[in-house]
Amino acid sequence: MKYDVAIIGAGIVGSCIARELTKYKLSVCILEKESDVACGTSKANSGIIHAGYDPKPETLMAKLNRTGSELYPALARELHFDFKQTGSLVLAFTEEDEKAVNELLERGRQNGIKDLRILNKDELHKMEEHIADEASCALFAPGAAIVSPYQATWAFAENAVQNGAKLFCNTEVHSIEGEKENFSIKTGRGTIECRYIVNAAGLFSDRINKMIGARSFTIKPRRGEYCLLDKNCAYLANHVLFQPPGKMGKGVLVTPTVDGNILVGPSAEDVAETNQTETTGSGQSAVFENALRSVADLPKRNIINSFAGLRALACLPNDKGELEYFHDFIIEEDENIKGFVTCGGIGSPGLSAAPAIGIFVADLLKTAGLKMEENKDFVPIRKGIENFFNASDERKAQLIEENPQYGHIICRCEMITEAEIVAAIKSPVGATDLDGVKRRTRSGMGRCQGGFCSPRVTEIISRELNIPMINVTKCGDNSFILKSKTRS
DSSP, X not given: OEEEEEEEOOSHHHHHHHHHHTTBSOOEEEEOSSSSSSOSGGGSSOOEEOOSOSSOTTSHHHHHHHHHHXXXXXXXXXXXOOEEOOXXXXXXXXXXXXXXXXXXHHHHHHXXXXXXXXXXXXXXXXXXXXXXXXXXXXXXXXXXXXXXXXXXXXXXXXXXXHTTOEEEOSOOEXXXXXXXXXXXXXXXXXXXXXXXXXXXXXXXXXXXXXXXXXXXXXXXXEEEEEEEEOGXXXXXXXXXXXXXXBTTBSOOEEEEOXXXXXXXXXXXXXXXXXXXXXXXXXXXXXXXXXXXXXXXXXXXXXXXXXXXXXXXXXXXXXXXXXXXXXXXXXXXXXXXSTTEEEEEOOOTTHHHHHHHHHHHHHHHHHHTTOOOOBOTTOOOOOOOOOOSTTSOHXXXXXXXXXXXXXXXXXXXXXXXXXXXXXXXXXXXXXXXXHHHHHHHHOTTOSTTXXXXXHHXXXXXXXXXXXXXGGGOBSSSTTOBSOSSOSOO
């Protein structure tokens, strides 16, 4: 089969593009080198839907951030993923900081962001009673929100698949040949023929461009480390708490998560390789110490997990041939390779902008000659998995009566049932490993971090996928949970 459009990469950007394209009568496929969607930058970031005051005015980043953030509330309802409009605060501690937040206010107004205002010290401390006494004022952006980035990615990808897109995981692209209307993509699982290509490969987008000879740029990964605090720390922050941004990014934040934890981070460290996602002692210490500037009584003993993600920052050569950071998204049909669309350098606020990027790319493809006939059978609604823990007692009893698996609690920390885990495995974009189940249901994300539920989840995956338990992995490839049978 020859596809109209092949999208390379199943992160939040690729998944949003895929869903947008299924609104038209097109054959669409998504190629993902990992075992699941959201396995790159999309699974390890702050989960912030930025209000849009930070990008430089007149940039593509500013435009798509604003539009994307405006689209999220309705999309969250349609696609059944968690979304909370918490608002954000950029805290100031010094006169220099106060100058910086006022500059952000002016930039936000230039970007068309509504309802921004500066809070004085009294207003600020009434709004956030646990922030440090030194905080003197703050920029308040009521439009900022939080999501679970991997849950959102799954929702967009699944709705795209429900509307006809084909998702091919474990399908790494090795080479690309041809030209508009006649591309051949060589992968580890065969050749994909297509008329148009969208490169949404994130950290690997520069390599994909190089394969076909499209515009040259270099992705430089920037590692960000995080600490996750237990849910009993939820009282510490009601809004996303930023510090004034620096040259390496938006700085260390303290934020609630949609699941009731407190997230602290990220650090900002340029690294050489796209697989350097390990955490470090120095990185974790720096993150926590910086966060104490915002919330002085953060309890270190309540850290239940730490992780790191990589941001894909694009660099272009200057007049001297030296690489310089390009402070905008690269989203374009290539000048020389017609029919090839690049989405490169989608760092922060890529999550916020992703739904708008989907629309922007669809428009680019239409301009490039792709016939875009409305798909009247498009279904915008995706049900998702009903959360047992948050249901009323009456609804819980009803669920158990309908499906006794709702009566089996597998993850005691998060109160996740067997029914939810089975639904995650059997969904149109189903989990095939422990991390996939974890991202979809939160099983293993509680205080014990899977210490009790992992064996049972392994057993359920084995049963539902009809594979031996020794073939079940943590995150695909050779990350096997069990080395051999422990008993007959």
